[in-house]
Amino acid sequence: MSSTPKTKFSSANSPKRHGPGGPMGGPGPMGGMPGEKAKNFKGTIQKLLQYIGNFKFAILAVMLFAAASTIFSIVGPKILGQATTELFNGITSKITGASSGVDFGKIAQILLWLIGLYGVSALFQFLQGYIMAGVSNRITWKMRKDIDEKIHKLPFSYYDKVSNGEVMSRITNDVDTINQNLSQSITQIITSITSLIGILIMMLSISFWMTLVALLSLPVSLFFISKVVKKSQKHFVGQQEYLGEVNGLVEENYSCHLVVTAFNGQEKSIEEFSRANDALYESAWKANFLSGLMMPIMNIIGNIGYVIICVLGGALAVSGKITVGNIQAFVQYMRQFNQPITQLSQISNVMQQTVAAAERVFEFINEEEEVPDSPLALTVNRTDKPDTETCVSIKGDVMFAHVHFGYNPDKIIINDFNAIIESGKKIAIVGPTGAGKTTMVKLLMRFYDVTDGAILVDGYDVRDFKREELRSLFGMVLQDTWLYNGTIADNIRYGRLDATDEEVKAAAAVAQADHFIQTLPDGYNMVLNEEASNVSQGQKQLLTIARTVLADPKILILDEATSSVDTRTEILIQKAMDNLMKGRTSFIIAHRLSTIKNADMILVMNNGDIVEKGSHDELMAQNGFYAKLYNSQFSNGSDDVA
Numbered sequence: 072m073s074s075t076p077k078t079k080f081s082s083a084n085s086p087k088r089h090g091p092g093g094p095m096g097g098p099g100p101m102g103g104m105p106g107e108k109a110k111n112f113k114g115t116i117q118k119l120l121q122y123i124g125n126f127k128f129a130i131l132a133v134m135l136f137a138a139a140s141t142i143f144s145i146v147g148p149k150i151l152g153q154a155t156t157e158l159f160n161g162i163t164s165k166i167t168g169a170s171s172g173v174d175f176g177k178i179a180q181i182l183l184w185l186i187g188l189y190g191v192s193a194l195f196q197f198l199q200g201y202i203m204a205g206v207s208n209r210i211t212w213k214m215r216k217d218i219d220e221k222i223h224k225l226p227f228s229y230y231d232k233v234s235n236g237e238v239m240s241r242i243t244n245d246v247d248t249i250n251q252n253l254s255q256s257i258t259q260i261i262t263s264i265t266s267l268i269g270i271l272i273m274m275l276s277i278s279f280w281m282t283l284v285a286l287l288s289l290p291v292s293l294f295f296i297s298k299v300v301k302k303s304q305k306h307f308v309g310q311q312e313y314l315g316e317v318n319g320l321v322e323e324n325y326s327c328h329l330v331v332t333a334f335n336g337q338e339k340s341i342e343e344f345s346r347a348n349d350a351l352y353e354s355a356w357k358a359n360f361l362s363g364l365m366m367p368i369m370n371i372i373g374n375i376g377y378v379i380i381c382v383l384g385g386a387l388a389v390s391g392k393i394t395v396g397n398i399q400a401f402v403q404y405m406r407q408f409n410q411p412i413t414q415l416s417q418i419s420n421v422m423q424q425t426v427a428a429a430e431r432v433f434e435f436i437n438e439e440e441e442v443p444d445s446p447l448a449l450t451v452n453r454t455d456k457p458d459t460e461t462c463v464s465i466k467g468d469v470m471f472a473h474v475h476f477g478y479n480p481d482k483i484i485i486n487d488f489n490a491i492i493e494s495g496k497k498i499a500i501v502g503p504t505g506a507g508k509t510t511m512v513k514l515l516m517r518f519y520d521v522t523d524g525a526i527l528v529d530g531y532d533v534r535d536f537k538r539e540e541l542r543s544l545f546g547m548v549l550q551d552t553w554l555y556n557g558t559i560a561d562n563i564r565y566g567r568l569d570a571t572d573e574e575v576k577a578a579a580a581v582a583q584a585d586h587f588i589q590t591l592p593d594g595y596n597m598v599l600n601e602e603a604s605n606v607s608q609g610q611k612q613l614l615t616i617a618r619t620v621l622a623d624p625k626i627l628i629l630d631e632a633t634s635s636v637d638t639r640t641e642i643l644i645q646k647a648m649d650n651l652m653k654g655r656t657s658f659i660i661a662h663r664l665s666t667i668k669n670a671d672m673i674l675v676m677n678n679g680d681i682v683e684k685g686s687h688d689e690l691m692a693q694n695g696f697y698a699k700l701y702n703s704q705f706s707n708g709s710d711d712v713a
Contacts, residue, residue, distance in 0.1 A: 115433060145407070150184060152397055211247075311428050467495065469656060487524075497670045554603040649669075672684060673686065
C-alpha cells in the first residue's frame with residue numbers, strides 16, 4: 072500500500088504540522104464527530120430504539136408471544152359468560168318447568184376450554200418474559216461495553232472536569248435503572264396495547280352503547296396522564312442527576328477519608344453531602360408524588376365508568392337486548408379495560424425514569440472523543456527488520472520545537488518551549504511548583520496535544536504515531552503510585568503482560584524490591600488490597616519501578632520517583648536507576664536537586680518556559696535561577712523546592 076512518506080524534522084525550526092483532521096490535529100472530516108447530546112424525551116427514546124433495533128427478531132418474538140398471551144386471556148371472560156348464561160338459563164328453565172335443570176356437562180366442557188386457554192396464555196407469557204429478560208440484559212451489556220470503550224477514547228481534559236463518582240454513577244446506577252425498567256416497560260406496552268384493542272373488539276361484540284360509555288373515559292384519562300407526565304418529567308431527570316452527584320461525593324469522601332479526617336473536614340463534607348442529598352430528596356419526592364397521583368385519578372375515572380356501565384347493562388338486560396352472561400363478561404372486560412390504561416400510566420412513570428437514566432448514558436457515550444489516529448499513523452519497529460514508511464525504529468532523540476500549550480485555550484501556560492535531547496542522555500527538569508514540569512511529560516506522551524509547535528521523537532512528530540505505539544516507547548514512574556487489587560507479581564507484570572515469573576523476579580531485583588517481597592506473606596503471590604494499603608508507600612514505589620524495569624522502554628520518565636522512600640532505599644534505587652538509564656533517554660522531574668547532580672543536562676523551568684539549561688556545575692557557576700533554587704533548599708534546611 073503506497074502512502075505519502077513521513078517527513079523527518081532535522082532542525083529546531085517551528086514545524087507547521089497538520090493532523091489527520093485539520094490544522095494542529097483538530098477534528099476534521101475523518102476525525103471524531105462532536106457528540107449529539109440527548110436533551111429531550113423524544114430524542115432519547117429514538118436512541119434507545121436504536122439499541123433495541125439490534126434485537127429486532129427477539130423483540131418481534133416477544134411481541135407475538137405477548138399478543139398471543141393477551142388474546143387468549145381476553146377471550147376467557149366471554150367464554151366464562153357462556154357458562155354463566157348456561158347456568159342462568161338452566162336455573163330459569165327449571166323454575167318455569169321448561170326443562171329438568173342445569174346442564175353441568177356442558178358447563179364443565181366450557182370450563183375445560185377456559186382452563187386450556189388460560190394455560191396457553193400463561194405459557195406464552197412465560198416465553199415472552201424469558202426472551203425479554205435476555206434482550207434487556209443484552210442491551211444493558213452493550214451499553215456498559217460502549218461506556219467502557221468510551222472511557223478509553225475520551226481526552227484527559229474530560230476527566231479534569233468530571234468526577235470519578237459521576238462516571239461510576241452512569242455505568243452503574245443509570246444502566247441498572249435501564250436494565251430493570253426496560254424489560255417491564257416493553258412487555259407491558261405490548262400487552263397493554265393488545266389488551267386495549269382486543270378488549271375493545273370483545274366489548275363491541277357485546278354492546279355498542281355500553282362500549283361507547285366505556286370509551287368516554289379514555290380522553291379524560293389521557294388528559295390527566297399527560298398533565299402529570301409533563302410536571303413529573305423534569306423531577307425524574309433531576310433525580311438521576313442528583314443521584315450521580317451524591318454518588319460522586321460518597322466516592323470522594325470514602326477514597327479521601329484519611330485526608331478529610333486529617334484536616335478536620337468532616338463537617339464540610341457532611342454539609343456538602345447534606346446539600347446534595349436534600350436536593351436528591353426534593354426531586355425524588357416530587358417525582359414520586361406526582362407519578363403517584365396517576366393511580367388515584369385512574370381509579371376514580373374507572374369507578375365512575377363502572378357504575379354507569381352497570382346501570383346501562385341492567386336496563387339492556389331487562390329489555391332483552393343482551394344476556395346475563397354478556398353483562399357479566401362486559402363487566403369483566405370493563406375492569407380489564409381500565410387495567411391497560413392504568414398500566415400505561417404506570418409505564419409512563421417507569422419510562423420517565425428510564426429515559427432520564429438513558430439520557431445521562433447517551434450524554435456520556437456522545438462526548439467528543441480524542442482525535443483518532445490516522446490510518447497511516449506510524450508504528451514502532453521492535454525487530455531488526457528494515458524500516459518502512461509507517462514502521463520505524465526509534466533510538467530516543469527528543470526535540471521540543473516552539474511548544475505552546477494551555478489546559479484552557481484562553482490561558483497558555485507553556486510558552487515557546489524549545490529543547491533538543493540526544494538519545495541516551497539523562498535530562499533533569501527542575502523548577503518551582505506550577506512551572507510546567509509534569510505538563511511537559513504529559514505532552515510528550517500525548518495525554519494532551521500541544522496548542523502550537525511540535526514535539527518530535529527521532530524527528531517524527533509524536534502526533535504521527537498511533538497513541539499506543541508512542542506510549543509503548545515510554546516507561547513512567549510517577550510520584551503518585553498506582554497499584555491494583557491483585558498479586559504483587561501481576562502488578563509488576565502489568566509492565567509487560569507476557570513476562571515470565573523469572574523476568575518478573577529479575578525486574579524486582581533490579582528495582583531493589585525482591586528482598587522485601589520475599590519477606591511478605593506469600594511473597595510474589597501476596598494479594599494487594601484495593602488501596603494497596605497492606606504495603607508501605609516506599610514499597611509501593613519500588614513495585615512501580617520494577618514494573619517500569621520490566622517494560623524495558625526506550626525513554627524513561629521519572630516524576631519524583633524516589634520521593635516516597637527513605638534515604639537508604641533511595642541510594643539503592645538511584646544505583647539501580649543509573650544502570651537502567653544507561654543507553655536510554657531519561658527525563659527526571661525532581662524537586663530534590665541533590666538527586667540530579669549527575670544529569671547530562673538540567674532544564675530549569677519557570678512560568679512555562681526554559682530559563683536556564685546546562686550541567687549542575689555550569690548552572691551553579693552562572694549563579695542564576697537554578698543556583699538560588701539549589702541554595703534555598705539547604706539554607707532553609709529543606710530538601711524540596713516547593
